[in-house]
Amino acid sequence: MSMPGAYAKPMGGWTPVPTAAAVAAAQTSSAEAAKAAQRSINALQRATSAIQAMQATQQAARDAAKAALARTPSGIPDGLKPGGLEPVVNTNQWIGGLAPSETKSDGRTKVTVEQTQQRAIFTWNKFNVSENTDLVFNQLSAEWVALNRVLDTAPSKILGSVKAPGTVLVINQNGIVFGAGAQINVGSLIASTLDVGPAVIRNESGNFIPSTTEWRNQNFLTNGLLGYDAPENNNLAESATFTPYVTITPTSWGGIDIVPVRNEGTIEVEAGASITAADTGSILIAAPYVINAGHLRAPQGQVILTAASSALALTPSTGSGSDPIPQRDKTQGGGEAVFAASDRNIRGAVPLPQAERNRSDLFVWNQDTGLIEAPQGNIYLRSPGNTNAYNASGWMFDNGGGITVGFGMVQNDGVLSSTTSVSRNGSIFIDAGDVRLGAGSSLIILPDTGGETIPQSPTSIADFRPSAIRIGRNASSIDMGEDAFILAPGGDVLFGRTDAYLGTMSLVINPGAEINVAGLTNVLVPISENQVFIDPAKKNELRDSPLYRSGFLNGATIYLDPRISGVRDDGVPWIGSPLIDATAYYQLVGVGVDRLMTKGGSVTLGVGVDNRFFTAPTNNPNTVVVRQGAVIDVSGGWVSYEAGFVRSTQLIDSTGHVVDISQADPNANYIGIANGWMRDHAHWGLVDTWTSSLSRGGGRWVPGYNEGRDAGIMQIATKALVLDGTFYAQAHAGANQIAAGKAGTGKSSFSGDDRLVQGGSDELPAGGALIFRPSANVRITADESAALPDGDYGNWTGGGLARQDDGTYAYTRSTLSTEPPIPADRLGALTLTDKQFSDAGLSQLSILGITEIRPGSTGAAITPSTRVATGSITVEAGANVVLNPGGVFRAEGTRVQIDGNITVPAGQIILRTAFHTNAFPLEVSTNPPTTVAPGTFAPGDFDIVVNGTLSVAGRWVNDYGAADDAIRGPGWLNAGSITMEAASHVTNWTETIGAIDPSDIRRGSILHADRVGQDRA
Known part of the structure; x- marks a missing residue:
């Protein structure tokens, strides 16, 4: 990185020798920047190679299929012959189109369906498209929809081509196979084993009755796919977008059972098959079992693969963040509807799949040849997950296979790829009860290459949305396999969740896995x-x-x-x-x-925070495991300005x-x-x-120079943790930024980020932030304990996909392990080592073990608002936590004890304590909460104790005679601040905690807050 001079040098021929510290700091900075640039290059090359390799694989599969079919035809008759495309042309089952016609040319058969109205329904006894057949739907615009309902008792096979400017919807409850060599080019494609519309409706007496094909047809012709709005207080069976046919039987207690006609159909896209939607179009594949080994592409649109058997609700989302919630979504799956309405990263629909009660064999599988692309769009892979965890016996931490919504898996072994432009961000969502990112798989969101620009006004820049990846929001288990790869420069990646969660959730990042949201370099x-x-x-x-x-x-x-x-x-x-x-x-x-995309992004690893009013089993706490060899990179990037003349x-x-x-x-x-x-x-x-x-x-000549950008954020919310991987969070300031020494004037929008981030490009970039939201005690130690030995870790064991004797695949759910999710010596407290922080380039380390409960909070009848904590925080003797100048160390818990050393030059150290909920769970049924029993607490339980050193002293800088590439600049010379607040709200409670000196600065401890200075003659 070039370092043009910023300070005057001595006159004459004598040049002083810069201090060793200055030289060492400059060399370290330059070396770290070179490593960061190489990591960026390697990641981009790896992503590009993965996509290109997959494209080549698909082409090879197409060529192989073509050659194989030339030698041995499929046996599917061409065109409209029996066994091929067999229409049922009558007034009730062929609505809105002319009878199909057939022409032959150059060895191919073209079947044309002339559509005569915007929504049409075509019924087929068989819907098989041979390798020599081209099926064309003549539609007037992209808004036209052709619903094709197949009556066949066998899966439909599509080996040829299907073309249409609008939407083609194919429904076969027994499944669909898009064979190798199939070419689907339509405005949008929907392939489903579920039929359109709700499963039940209400008669004039308000009682449920099954919906018939005739009712579904009329509803589709009148309202389209998403226009029907069910009555208030509906259930998913009468409001979903797609459902099977059902029977209704009375129960012994006077109620009814709505029983789906079970369908076992699989929809499979074979390697070499290609499905392409038009710009802003979509691809939706819905069945109990969904397998993709082919190539799916929807530019500026959406690809949804979802496993569903009893219902599939689609909630529209424009990406505005404020979409209205349809009445049909407000009662069943309401939380998911709110999620859809508020998420600005989805333009299309949010799927909510459901299976029969206690069914847990559903799956979506993107195989190792599967390539799914949605440039400037959204990819959504989903099976049923833990959206509910309640039954008659009380709150449960595992829904036992899906008490209400079923349970399923999503496994990605291939490549999911999107791009982000200045106006449309790319996003990838994966959700299921069991989420598996297979070994060597890739999730990639690259900068779009279309050349689009936006003005650099504050409004335009603020409207830019970074890439977004969301994995396992409703999962019990998330596993990122060895050498699995996630790349989203400057993007936001969220595993699991950080809010209160009643299920048992585990997240394991295995050796060789990489999560890279570092900003682009150079x-x-x-x-x-x-x-x-x-x-x-x-x-x-x-x-x-x-x-x-x-x-x-x-x-x-x-x-x-x-x-x-x-x-x-x-x-x-x-x-x-x-x-x-x-x-x-x-x-x-x-x-x-x-x-x-030069600013570092964010990575959140969350398995839910411990609910304050219910306690999960202590022998199997929610767990995050990052194995040795895994890499998480949130480093900041930089722009490189070319040299040249600038006129003024x-x-x-x-x-x-x-x-x-x-x-x-x-x-x-x-x-x-x-x-x-x-x-x-x-x-x-x-x-x-x-x-x-x-x-x-x-005009004057301006040499080339770099401008660094802020590093990003890593956030972890868990009750048990192993953090053995490598973490990069450096920011790399340019020479002009160093010389100016301006602190950041911006404010981060990420909750808990206290850093001084950049408000202007000439300001110093901030190193990364590491934010913990623990549900347990935390200890920081100097001991570097050995990494986990080989073995299986996490809360769940067994299960997965297995090939059956007939060549099909079946999924078996994992079971809750009877063994602890991690070694016993790692339970009971989140154990962290000082080296993890000091070597990462951090500007912030926050351990946020305090939550504010406000009056009116769900389930909390508390007045006035109060703070509750989930554990103590200890920095052990010998531990040395060192953060970047101007950084922030924040520790908030039941009790905070500093026996080691914390150094944040010119920064902030904030220590706070609050009421502890694990020793005394709050009672939600009383207001104020139940009186604390005498002896529950003792003096010292809420103390802040300092036996070590807290230092926020300003830097000492000697730039006298320093070479251009050794200047350290005038930033961070003034001392910072130390704040300690010990259990200021404890008097809200009915027990008096004796005479406590809450902030205890022990003899021999040091609080250092001097202003130092700079020598820069």
Whole structure:
């Protein structure tokens, strides 16, 4: 990284030798930046290679299938022959289209279905498309839909091509196979074993009756797929988008059982098959068992693979974050509907699949040849999961295979790929009771290469949405296999959840797995972006400079350097010059998505926080395991400005001196622009101007330089933890940023992020933040305990996909292990080592073991609002936690004890304690909560104890005579702050906790908050 000089050097031939500390710091910074750049290159190359390899695999499979079928035909008759496409053409089952026609040419058979209305229903005895058949639906627009219902008792086989500008919907309850070589090119495709519409409706008496084919047909023709709105207080059977046919039988207690006609159909896309939707179109595949080994693609659209057998509800989402919730979604799956309405990363639909009571064999499987692409769109793989965990015996922490919604698995062994542009972010969602990212699999969201830009105005930049990956929101088990790969530069990746959760959840990241949301590095920016050109300047641009509104600047061509900015004495901010309002011109300079993806993203590993009112089994707590060899990277990237000439208009003042317009005084007297020299013949009203052929009109050579961007965030919410992997969170400041030494003035939108992030590109970038939300005690130690030995870890054991004797696959659910999820010595407290923090480049370490409960919170009848904590925090003797200058160390729990050393130069150290819920669970039935029994607490239970060292002293910097690449800059010289707040709310409770000195600074401890300084002659 180039380090142009920023401070004056001694005159003469003597050059002082910089301090060893300065040289070492510069070398370390440069070396770390080089490593970060190489990691970025490797990750991008790995992603590109994975996609290209999968594309080549698909092409090879297509070629092989074509050759095989040429040697041995499939046996499916071509065209409309019996056994091929067999329509049922009558007035009740062929609605909205002409009878299909057939033509032959060059050895191929073309079957055409002429659609005559926007929504049509076509019924087929068989729907088999041979390798020599092209099925074409003639539709007037992308809004037209053709529903094809298949009566066959065998799966449909599609080996040829299907084409349509609109939506083609194929329903066969016995399954569909898209064979190798199949080519589907439609506006949108829906393939399902479930029929359209709800399973039950209500008769005139308000009683449930099964919906018939005739009712479903009329509902579809009238309301389309998503237009039907069920009555209030509905259940999913009468509100879902897709359901099977059902029977209704009375129960012994006077109720009814709605029993689906069980369908076992599989929808499979074989290797070499291709399904492509039009731009903004979608692909939806829904069945109890979904297998993809082919290539699915929906540019700017959505691909949904979902396992469902008794119902599938689709909740529309525009990505606005404020979509209205249909009445049909408000009662059943209401939480999922709210999630869909509020999630800004989904443009399309949020699937809510359901299976029969206690059924747990459903699965979605993207095989190792499966390639799913949705550039600037969404990929959603989903099976039923733990959306409910309640039965008559009380709260349960495992729903036993799906008490209400069934249970299923999603396994990805292939490649899921999207892109993010400045206007449309890519997103990948995977959810199920059991989520498995197979060994060597990939989830990839790259910057889009379409060249789209947005203005660099604050509004435009704020509207940019980073890439989003969500995995296992309703899972019991999430497993990221060895060498599995997630890449989303600057993106947000969330495993599991961080809110209260009643199920037993485990998350395991295995050796070799990589989660990379680091910002892009070396994003090349032309020097022209450091140039603002105004031709001509008018009164609007001069409105804040009354002396020059009608002077020589009015109508002149002005060049400005937008990197120079400030605020005038009268409070007017400026860019390029105090004389010119150039903000609009600067903001119009387009910014590409690669520039916006240089900031590090976020990775959240969550298995739910321990519910305050119910306690999970202590022998099998929710667990996060990051094995040795796994890598998580949230480092910041940087942009690299090219070298070149930058022009800045030069002015002549009344004394003849030349002044750069960036340094001009709005109250001074300037007489012209120095483009050479001028002679004013006032008597004749003439001005002679001479310009030098050597002059660049104020241009100067600017060497190439880098500007670093903030690193990202890693967040962990768990009750048990093994963190043996490698974590990168460095930020890499450029030479100009170091020389200026400006602290960040921005504010992060991520909850719990206290860092001083960048408010402007010239400010120092912040290192990463590591945020823990524990449901247990936490200890930081200097001991580097041995990594976990080989073995299976997590709360669940066994289960998975297995090949059957008939060649099909079946899924068996894992069982809750009777053994602890991790070794016993790792239970009881989250054990962390100081080296994990000090080597990662962190600017923030927060252990947030306190939650605020406010009046009216769900399940908490508490007045006034109060804080509750979930465990103690101890920094053991010998532990040395060192964070970046200007950083934040925050520890909040029941009791905080610092026996080691915490160093945050010019930063913040915040220690807080609060009421402990595990020793005394809150009673939600009383207000205020039940009185604490005498002896429950003892003096010291809520103390903050410091036996070690807390230091927020400013840096000592010696830049005297330092070389350009060894300058450490004037940042972070002033001392920071230390804040301690010990159980300030304990008096809210009915037991008096004796005489406590809550903040105990023991003899021999050190609190260091000096201002140091800088020597930079």
